[in-house]
Amino acid sequence: xxxxxxxxxxxxxxxxxxNADIAVWESKARAAQADAKKRFELxxxxxxxxxxxxxxxxxxxxxxxxxAWAEVTHGADEAWERMRAAIEKARKHFEKA
Numbered sequence: 810x811x812x813x814x815x816x817x818x819x820x821x822x823x824x825x826x827x828n829a830d831i832a833v834w835e836s837k838a839r840a841a842q843a844d845a846k847k848r849f850e851l852x853x854x855x856x857x858x859x860x861x862x863x864x865x866x867x868x869x870x871x872x873x874x875x876x877a878w879a880e881v882t883h884g885a886d887e888a889w890e891r892m893r894a895a896i897e898k899a900r901k902h903f904e905k906a
Contacts, residue, residue, distance in 0.1 A: 813870065813878055820867050820889065824860070827896055831856055834903045852899050859895040863888045 811819070831853065838849030866885040873881040 816882065817867065817870050820885065824863060824867065827860065827892065830896060831860065834899060837903060852902050856895050856899050859892045863892040
């Protein structure tokens, strides 16, 4: 089993990668035609919302007591899975464009 610090570091690395992906897609959205831009912005809005939830759960993990850590980890895992699904959906969308 990983320690809390290892777990938090792993999630932070994943979040950093997702932030890099989102930055690339935001750049594509800015350069897109008006109709495509609207679709990109909708997709990015969903990603940003999921990212905020994931970041919130990461901060909870960082500050959780040892006794509460297992419970908080479960919530973080669920948030991370939703973020992963949103990223994959967006990746497919932006790769088509």
